[in-house]
Amino acid sequence: MLIGDVARRSGVSARMLRYYESLGLVRPTGRSGSGYREYADEDIRRVFHIECLRSLGLSLRDVGRALDDPGFAPGELVDDLVRRTRERIAAETELLTRLRRIGASEPAGWEDVLQVVVLLRALGSKSPAARQRAALSAAEDVPVPVDALVEAVLSESDPSVAGALRWALAQSGPDGLALLAEGLGSPEAPVRKRAVRSLAEFPGDEATALLREALTSPDVVVRRYAALELGARGVTDAVPTLVDMIVAGANDADAADALSTLASDPASADRIAHALVERLDRNASGSPARGRLTQALADIPGDRASAALAGLSHDEDPAVALTATYVLGLRDA
Known part of the structure; x- marks a missing residue:
C-alpha cells in the first residue's frame, strides 16, 4: 500500500x-x-x-x-497528563472569567478595557496596599463587575483591605447581594464570616431579609454578626441571639448596645427585659453571665426592667445585687 x-x-x-x-x-x-x-x-x-x-x-x-x-509504565505519564490538563483548564477558566468580566463592564474603547484589566490584576495582587487602592478605585472610578468584587471580598484576609472592599461592594448597588447569600452557605467558615459582614454594609429591605435568614445559620459567628446588624436596624428577631451573646460573653458589650437600641420601642423593651430576666433565672448564682445580663438589663427602660432590677437588688449573688442597686439609684435620681 x-x-x-x-x-x-x-x-x-x-x-x-x-x-x-x-x-x-x-x-x-x-x-x-x-x-x-x-x-x-x-x-x-x-x-x-x-x-x-x-x-x-x-x-x-x-x-x-x-x-x-x-x-x-503508562500510569505515571497519565497522572502527569491529568495534572497538566487540570492546570490548563484552570488557566483557561481564569481567562474566560476575566474576559466575561471585561465584557460586563461594557468598555467603550481599548482604554476602558486596559483600565479594567489593570484593576482586576490589582485586586489579585499579593500586596495589601495594591488591593486596597484597587478597592477604592472600584468604588470611585472604574466600573468593576460585581462578581469580581464579591470574589475579592470573600477571599480577603487583611482587615483594612476587607473594609475597603466591603465599602466598594456596597457602593456598587444591590447586584452583589445574591452572590453574598451564596457565600453564607460556603463550606469555609472564614468565607461565611466575610459574607455576613459584607451583607451588613448594604442598606435596604433585601439586605435585611438576607440578614434575617442568617439568624438561622448553623454557624454561630454568622448568627452573631447578623444579630448585631439587625439590632441596629430595629429588627427584634435578633433579640434571642443578642441575649445568647451576652450569656456567652461574645461581643457582649455590642450585643447589649444593640438591645438598648431595640428597647427604644416600649413594646420591645418589655420583651427584652423578659428575655434577660429569663436567662438570669437559668444561670447559677456566681456565674459571670448573670453579671453581664444584669448590666444589659440596666440599659433597658420601662417598668418591667425596673421591677426586675428591684428584685435583683436582693439577689444572693453580691455582684448582681450591687449592680442592680446601683442602677436603681440612677433610675430614681
Whole structure:
C-alpha cells in the first residue's frame, strides 16, 4: 500500500506520515520497484495507535516510548497528563472569567478595557496596599463587575483591605447581594464570616431579609454578626441571639448596645427585659453571665426592667445585687 492510500485510510496527511518516518515512529515495510514507500496493514495499525495516543495529549517523544519501550509504565505519564490538563483548564477558566468580566463592564474603547484589566490584576495582587487602592478605585472610578468584587471580598484576609472592599461592594448597588447569600452557605467558615459582614454594609429591605435568614445559620459567628446588624436596624428577631451573646460573653458589650437600641420601642423593651430576666433565672448564682445580663438589663427602660432590677437588688449573688442597686439609684435620681 502506497503512502497516498495510507493517508486516505488513516486521515493522516502524507506530509505528516513522512514526518513520523523521520522521527522513527513509522517505517514503511519496504519500497516498490519504482522506489515508492510501501506500507503493510501493521504499519497502518501503528499509525492509528500514534493518533490515539496523541489525542490524549502525549508528545511524539512519549508516543514513541509508549509504543517501543517494553518497560514503559503508562500510569505515571497519565497522572502527569491529568495534572497538566487540570492546570490548563484552570488557566483557561481564569481567562474566560476575566474576559466575561471585561465584557460586563461594557468598555467603550481599548482604554476602558486596559483600565479594567489593570484593576482586576490589582485586586489579585499579593500586596495589601495594591488591593486596597484597587478597592477604592472600584468604588470611585472604574466600573468593576460585581462578581469580581464579591470574589475579592470573600477571599480577603487583611482587615483594612476587607473594609475597603466591603465599602466598594456596597457602593456598587444591590447586584452583589445574591452572590453574598451564596457565600453564607460556603463550606469555609472564614468565607461565611466575610459574607455576613459584607451583607451588613448594604442598606435596604433585601439586605435585611438576607440578614434575617442568617439568624438561622448553623454557624454561630454568622448568627452573631447578623444579630448585631439587625439590632441596629430595629429588627427584634435578633433579640434571642443578642441575649445568647451576652450569656456567652461574645461581643457582649455590642450585643447589649444593640438591645438598648431595640428597647427604644416600649413594646420591645418589655420583651427584652423578659428575655434577660429569663436567662438570669437559668444561670447559677456566681456565674459571670448573670453579671453581664444584669448590666444589659440596666440599659433597658420601662417598668418591667425596673421591677426586675428591684428584685435583683436582693439577689444572693453580691455582684448582681450591687449592680442592680446601683442602677436603681440612677433610675430614681
